[in-house]
Amino acid sequence: MKLNHKSSVLLVVLAVVLLFLPFIADALLGRGWVRILDFALLYIMLALGLNIVVGYAGLLDLGYIAFFAVGAYCYALLGSPQFGLHWPFWIVLPLGALLACVFGVLLGAPTLRLRGDYLAIVTLGFGEIVRIFLNNLNAPINITNGPQGINMIDPIRLGTFSLSSEQSLFGLSFPAVHLHYYLFLACTLLVIFISMRLQDSRIGRAWAAIREDEVAATAMGINTRNIKLLAFAMGATFGGAAGGLFAGLQGFVSPESFGLTESIMVLCMVVLGGMGNIKGVVLGGVLLVLLPEALRHGAGPMQQAWFGKTYIDPESLRMLLFGLALIAVMLLRPAGLWPSRQRQRELTEEHEDYDSTR
Amino acid sequence: MDILLQQIINGLVQGSVYALVALGYTMVYGILGLINFAHGEVVMVGAMVALSITQVLAGYALPPMVVLLISLLVASMVCMALGYGIERIAYRPLRNAPRLAPLITAIGVSIVLQNLAMIIWGRAYHAFPPLLPDSPHIIAGAIINEVQIAIILVAVVMMTGLLLLIHRTRLGRAMRAVAENPAIAALMGVNINAVISITFMLGSALAAVAGIMVAANYGIVHYYMGSILGLKAFTAAVLGGIGNLRGAMLGGVLLGLIESLGAGYIGDLSGGFFGSNYQDVFAFFVLIAVLVLRPSGLLGERVAERA
Amino acid sequence: MTQPADTLLQLSAVGKRFGGLVALSDVTLHIKRGEIYGLIGPNGAGKTTLFNILTGLYFLDTGSFTFDNNSYTRCPPHRLAQAGIARTFQNIRLFANMSALENIMVGRHLRTRTGIWGALTRHAAARAEEATTLQRAYELLRYVGISCPAHTLAKNLSYGEQRRLEIARALATEPKLLALDEPAAGMNATETASLKTLLQAIRAGGITVLLIEHDVKLILGLCDRVAVLDYGKKIAEGVPDEIRNDPAVITAYMGGHAT
Numbered sequence: 012m013k014l015n016h017k018s019s020v021l022l023v024v025l026a027v028v029l030l031f032l033p034f035i036a037d038a039l040l041g042r043g044w045v046r047i048l049d050f051a052l053l054y055i056m057l058a059l060g061l062n063i064v065v066g067y068a069g070l071l072d073l074g075y076i077a078f079f080a081v082g083a084y085c086y087a088l089l090g091s092p093q094f095g096l097h098w099p100f101w102i103v104l105p106l107g108a109l110l111a112c113v114f115g116v117l118l119g120a121p122t123l124r125l126r127g128d129y130l131a132i133v134t135l136g137f138g139e140i141v142r143i144f145l146n147n148l149n150a151p152i153n154i155t156n157g158p159q160g161i162n163m164i165d166p167i168r169l170g171t172f173s174l175s176s177e178q179s180l181f182g183l184s185f186p187a188v189h190l191h192y193y194l195f196l197a198c199t200l201l202v203i204f205i206s207m208r209l210q211d212s213r214i215g216r217a218w219a220a221i222r223e224d225e226v227a228a229t230a231m232g233i234n235t236r237n238i239k240l241l242a243f244a245m246g247a248t249f250g251g252a253a254g255g256l257f258a259g260l261q262g263f264v265s266p267e268s269f270g271l272t273e274s275i276m277v278l279c280m281v282v283l284g285g286m287g288n289i290k291g292v293v294l295g296g297v298l299l300v301l302l303p304e305a306l307r308h309g310a311g312p313m314q315q316a317w318f319g320k321t322y323i324d325p326e327s328l329r330m331l332l333f334g335l336a337l338i339a340v341m342l343l344r345p346a347g348l349w350p351s352r353q354r355q356r357e358l359t360e361e362h363e364d365y366d367s368t369r
Numbered sequence: 370m371d372i373l374l375q376q377i378i379n380g381l382v383q384g385s386v387y388a389l390v391a392l393g394y395t396m397v398y399g400i401l402g403l404i405n406f407a408h409g410e411v412v413m414v415g416a417m418v419a420l421s422i423t424q425v426l427a428g429y430a431l432p433p434m435v436v437l438l439i440s441l442l443v444a445s446m447v448c449m450a451l452g453y454g455i456e457r458i459a460y461r462p463l464r465n466a467p468r469l470a471p472l473i474t475a476i477g478v479s480i481v482l483q484n485l486a487m488i489i490w491g492r493a494y495h496a497f498p499p500l501l502p503d504s505p506h507i508i509a510g511a512i513i514n515e516v517q518i519a520i521i522l523v524a525v526v527m528m529t530g531l532l533l534l535i536h537r538t539r540l541g542r543a544m545r546a547v548a549e550n551p552a553i554a555a556l557m558g559v560n561i562n563a564v565i566s567i568t569f570m571l572g573s574a575l576a577a578v579a580g581i582m583v584a585a586n587y588g589i590v591h592y593y594m595g596s597i598l599g600l601k602a603f604t605a606a607v608l609g610g611i612g613n614l615r616g617a618m619l620g621g622v623l624l625g626l627i628e629s630l631g632a633g634y635i636g637d638l639s640g641g642f643f644g645s646n647y648q649d650v651f652a653f654f655v656l657i658a659v660l661v662l663r664p665s666g667l668l669g670e671r672v673a674e675r676a
Numbered sequence: 677m678t679q680p681a682d683t684l685l686q687l688s689a690v691g692k693r694f695g696g697l698v699a700l701s702d703v704t705l706h707i708k709r710g711e712i713y714g715l716i717g718p719n720g721a722g723k724t725t726l727f728n729i730l731t732g733l734y735f736l737d738t739g740s741f742t743f744d745n746n747s748y749t750r751c752p753p754h755r756l757a758q759a760g761i762a763r764t765f766q767n768i769r770l771f772a773n774m775s776a777l778e779n780i781m782v783g784r785h786l787r788t789r790t791g792i793w794g795a796l797t798r799h800a801a802a803r804a805e806e807a808t809t810l811q812r813a814y815e816l817l818r819y820v821g822i823s824c825p826a827h828t829l830a831k832n833l834s835y836g837e838q839r840r841l842e843i844a845r846a847l848a849t850e851p852k853l854l855a856l857d858e859p860a861a862g863m864n865a866t867e868t869a870s871l872k873t874l875l876q877a878i879r880a881g882g883i884t885v886l887l888i889e890h891d892v893k894l895i896l897g898l899c900d901r902v903a904v905l906d907y908g909k910k911i912a913e914g915v916p917d918e919i920r921n922d923p924a925v926i927t928a929y930m931g932g933h934a935t
Contacts (some may be wrong), residue, residue: 143646144650231786234752337480
């Protein structure tokens with residue numbers, strides 16, 4: 012990769028900011044925001060994983076959160092008092108990712124020949140099936156503890172270094188949320204690296220070809236089923252890994268974190284940010300985690316300040332504004348906030364289709 | 370025997386509602402190739418508006434039948450306006466945009482509608498007043514009440530009407546032409562925008578009726594009732610073959626039956642391991658199985674990939 | 677199976693129907709190594725259906741076909757591409773939002789190996805393979821005569837260049853048989869003439885060419901042998917001179933039924 016002077020300066024600035032971000036956020040906004048940053052990183056990982064499926068290979072997956080759930084529950088079951096198992100982090104996390112990958116292949120193998128929207132509904136159904144099972148596998152044999160979820164999950168421990176307690180290093184003290192931030196940041200950077208390498212490779216080109224024209228791709232000798240399955244499995248693996256990290260951070264998982272709303276949220280990050288473009292997806296992830304939080308902190312007090320009392324339930328108002336923002340952004344920038352080079356050009360092109368706006 | 374019959378009746382009632390909502394999905398999909406994710410919320414708005422009308426009219430001592438008709442009328446009109454507005458604001462500007470862009474605006478619209486409803490009608494569950502006599506009839510050991518009979522009848526009438534409209538009228542011909550090929554239809558002088566608007570309004574009117582059916586059947590309305598219903602109805606539309614009107618009807622009724630029979634017998638089938646709370650799993654498994662075996666749904670045409 | 681050593685493709689009594697419509701019936705023909713073989717016929721004669729069978733997009737109902745001495749009767753498209761049949765499409769099907777160069781690089785997919793691991797680590801072998809792919813893609817761009825910058829998006833190329841890019845992409849798969857579906861459609865006389873030169877060069881490079889064309893003049897001036905399809909049946913086959921004077925062909929084109 013060649014960098015000119017300006018972009019290398021930008022990169023250094025970005026690196027420094029990322030390095031000190033938890034301390035900055037802690038000092039300016041409070042510790043709660045560091046935790047929000049942790050979640051933002053988790054969701055960015057998820058969005059990048061889904062981006063491989065939707066953005067690269069063009070497969071619409073509406074049940075992506077199921078893989079996140081598989082990773083999270085794998086961690087929760089093997090590292091909590093639920094079964095009295097306390098397997099180490101470095102086994103449980105990859106195991107969760109692997110299990111998610113297996114689920115991805117099991118779902119994808121029979122269904123990936125379906126056309127776009129049919130695939131969407133099948134993945135949606137799969138997501139719901141996973142959630143319903145998690146919700147109900149507490150009887151007659153209790154596996155998942157049902158709607159109550161699983162508590163007291165082991166914290167993430169790297170050797171003897173626990174991320175759940177304050178640690179001091181280099182004369183600085185790092186609270187738990189800060190430690191998670193650095194681990195998640197490292198994981199996110201790894202996912203970004205993998206995404207970049209994949210995109211610019213033989214496999215990445217094959218994905219793009221399938222997205223563009225599946226018939227032509229298969230006529231050029233691409234085994235479309237296997238290549239699609241590969242995208243599906245890669246996406247699922249990232250989802251599973253993120254799920255493990257989620258369980259470790261929260262110390263608690265329950266089925267309600269893995270509903271259709273969450274799947275849709277991750278899809279929104281990908282599409283709103285700019286499908287297929289890593290920077291866009293990261294931006295989408297950051298915005299969609301931070302915006303609702305900012306609105307949460309803004310919606311109530313703002314009414315107080317302007318009208319002297321709270322007219323509208325702040326939670327409703329927050330989601331209302333969020334929905335309006337989604338609509339507005341897509342109307343103004345239909346290819347997403349930061350589209351990939353290809354899609355950007357696609358949009359500035361004249362369309363041969365009937366022009367319906369007149 | 371009577372349990373089986375009872376489950377079939379329940380399934381038919383539920384299936385009628387699914388079928389009406391599924392028609393809305395399938396009509397829009399047939400014409401625009403778009404999943405109108407906000408459609409479920411239109412159903413909810415229909416039910417909520419009907420609730421408000423009954424509350425307003427409660428003071429006038431009108432016969433329940435009149436109240437029902439007025440609320441049906443008003444709810445349909447509100448939903449038609451809503452459907453028109455949704456298409457105009459959230460979909461029309463994006464008709465030539467990347468395929469997933471309108472999906473996101475649709476999600477945005479449903480978030481907005483849900484939260485607006487929560488602001489207007491509150492978070493609580495509301496009781497929907499009984500407008501039809503709740504007298505049960507007993508047929509061969511199974512119970513069916515008048516609301517349920519009305520639901521099935523109204524659904525049949527509306528679906529027949531819709532089929533006649535699509536296949537026997539000028540408007541219907543224009544709709545089929547646009548679904549087939551918008552560009553050519555436009556060249557032949559069909560006003561595409563008008564046809565699309567009318568499609569959304571028709572679908573929304575059906576949604577309003579379905580909303581009132583659900584409200585009357587369960588006696589409860591809630592700002593969240595639209596999303597799961599919409600999801601099921603969309604599943605039904607895909608099951609039947611999306612874009613195909615008869616497919617949506619068949620898919621809706623089948624899904625209702627599958628769920629109801631599944632809920633009734635899944636316990637016996639699995640030796641008591643799975644309870645009726647797995648009825649949704651059952652429905653989705655059937656969906657996946659059908660699509661794996663028949664990738665275009667039950668009545669969907671096989672789209673041969675043209676080289 | 678006995679067939680002459682110089683036969684590359686052998687179709688035996690191939691039939692295909694769509695519902696009640698018989699698209700092909702009892703078509704038998706063979707293509708020799710190193711020749712340019714033409715397939716002509718009025719619209720709806722079954723030419724494209726035959727193409728789709730050869731490239732695995734359709735499966736035949738009756739009969740069989742062998743390619744390079746192997747039977748490929750029910751084989752998915754990517755296996756046929758692997759075996760050495762590459763094609764272009766009547767209505768151009770490029771990867772519109774990928775660059776010209778990337779389109780050709782996709783064509784190399786089949787002849788390259790790098791998987792996930794190679795993509796992530798970019799080890800020496802993967803880098804070498806990628807470099808070869810890139811170099812080969814540039815060569816092919818030049819070979820088919822595309823002068824635009826290599827990173828131009830495929831859909832922004834001129835019509836004639838899009839046709840050429842499709843040929844380059846097909847050549848990138850290292851085919852034994854290059855099957856072209858109406859490559860001259862919509863071209864002007866100059867473009868057609870240079871297409872002819874290109875096809876002759878491709879044949880000279882050892883690749884057998886199968887050509888569907890409406891431009892009868894081009895076919896008869898270029899092909900070694902020609903088959904004529906009408907209503908799904910082969911009505912004539914032979915060298916161009918025989919075809920020119922064949923009464924059945926003249927009827928199909930001039931009289932009988934208008935196209």
